Amino acid sequence: MTEHRWTELAAPYALGSLDPGERAEFERHLETCASCRVEVQSFREVSGLLARGVAHATPPAELRARVVRYARRARPAILPWAVAAAVVLAILGGFGYWRAANEARVLRTRFDVAQSQLDSTKYVVAALLDSSVAITDLAATGKAPSMRLYWNRARNIVVVAAFDLPPAPAGRTYQLWAIEKGRAPVSVGTFNSAPSGRPVITLQMPAGVQPEVSAVTEEPAGGSPQPTQQPFLVGSWRSRS
Amino acid sequence: MAAGDERALGELYDRHGSTVYALARAIVGERADTEEVVxxxxxxxxxxxxxxDPARGSVTAWLATITRTRALxxxxxxxxxxxVLARAAQESDAGFATPLASSDAPDRDVERQETRQLVTRSLGELPEAQRRVIELAYFGGLSHSEIAAELKEPLGTVKTRLRAAMEKLRDALSPRIRQVEP
Structure with a gap:
């Protein structure tokens, strides 16, 4: 039997119109064919919607109590709460669409996260691959941690790549400074490290600032207007262009 | 049965009771039998x-399948x-609402009312012969060969008509049908 022939049986099967032999045969096929199962369900949905097109009839008011009473008797065991929850959710969410909608939301969120990670990666790469980029290495006398800064002068973006930098203590943050000779340090921004110790962060160099030196201090969360500690990472700028 | 379960059942009935009732009524006719089926x-x-499993189908489809089976x-x-079958034999009106009749049941739920109108319109757009086959299958619970005997038509013709009608309905109703997991 061809696949096409099987597909043709989905609609009459969903309506219950297959003759017994064909029905049994098709049910065996359904056990192994996911696409036919989807096809059958789509026609069951049609069948379900057709019920909405039936000539209207108003149920008597007392039927509701009878249904609940009858179901109470008919139920052999206490309904597991999870099942009750599933039914309630299906009802409240409307026609059982809640789960699909929920999954769509989850996928959408995952997609957005992946997209933003990709965007951020592209942004970093674009900032690095530019002839205007200046680079400096910040080090604490040759020991870990260390840091490399890439300053895209055309776009005033600073990409911070840190190595072996532990996360700042609770309530503290790291702050990067741009220092011009004879002037007070200017904050480039605050950042923290990931548990991996290898964060890559992009910050914006304040407009008009042309630092000779950059340094990193540990500051209270939110950063400080001026450094409150001795920097633990210091480096001077050199241009590669 | 826990109190919370009873409430869930009550909500299920409140949302779908009238559809289930109308469907049962269209199939069995008698009021007492209809209530028993519901x-x-x-x-x-x-x-x-x-x-x-809500991922594999809607509550509406699930309940309609159960209701049709019990009623038949x-x-x-x-x-x-x-x-419907008795009426069909007399070639009088059948189980689906006519576009005119559907307006006698205003539904407070806009989404449901729109669905109802879409279903009625989609059925109305089917050729008469296809609609007849669907009604015999849906309300009469007739198999392919029983429909063929009822209509005195070749079996192949009946199969083709039923399938074509269901495919047209699925296309027409697709805005109300979501994709399901296999």
Whole structure:
């Protein structure tokens, strides 16, 4: 039997119109064919919607109590709460669409996260691959941690790549400074490290600032207007262009 | 049955009771039998709720399948023909609402009312012969060969008509049908 022939049986099967032999045969096929199962369900949905097109009839008011009473008797065991929850959710969410909608939301969120990670990666790469980029290495006398800064002068973006930098203590943050000779340090921004110790962060160099030196201090969360500690990472700028 | 479960069942009935009732009524006809089918259908739905997976189909489709099965079982057990089948034999009006008649049941739920109108319109757009086959299958519970005998048409013709009608309906109703997991 061809696949096409099987597909043709989905609609009459969903309506219950297959003759017994064909029905049994098709049910065996359904056990192994996911696409036919989807096809059958789509026609069951049609069948379900057709019920909405039936000539209207108003149920008597007392039927509701009878249904609940009858179901109470008919139920052999206490309904597991999870099942009750599933039914309630299906009802409240409307026609059982809640789960699909929920999954769509989850996928959408995952997609957005992946997209933003990709965007951020592209942004970093674009900032690095530019002839205007200046680079400096910040080090604490040759020991870990260390840091490399890439300053895209055309776009005033600073990409911070840190190595072996532990996360700042609770309530503290790291702050990067741009220092011009004879002037007070200017904050480039605050950042923290990931548990991996290898964060890559992009910050914006304040407009008009042309630092000779950059340094990193540990500051209270939110950063400080001026450094409150001795920097633990210091480096001077050199241009590669 | 816990109190919370009863509330869930009550909500299930409040949302779908009138659709289930109308469907049962269209198949069995008698009011007392209709009520029995409705109680029976909700009872079965309640017992088998654990097997219902919302990812694989809507509550509406699930309940309609149960209701049709129970209603058709009762009609057969009574040794009767369904109301629609009896009417179809007389070539009078059948189970689906006519576009005119559907307006007699205003629904407060806009989404449901729109669905109802879409279903009625989609059925109305089917060629008469296809609509007839669908009604015999849907309300009469007739198999391909029983429909062929009823209409005195070749079996192949009946199969083709039924399938074509269901495919047209699926296309027309697709805005109300979501994709399901296999």
């Amino acid at each position: 109680a029976d259908a909700f009872g079965q739905a309640w017992r088998t709720a654990g097997q219902f 079982d009762l009609v057969r057990a009574r040794g009767r023909r369904s109301k």
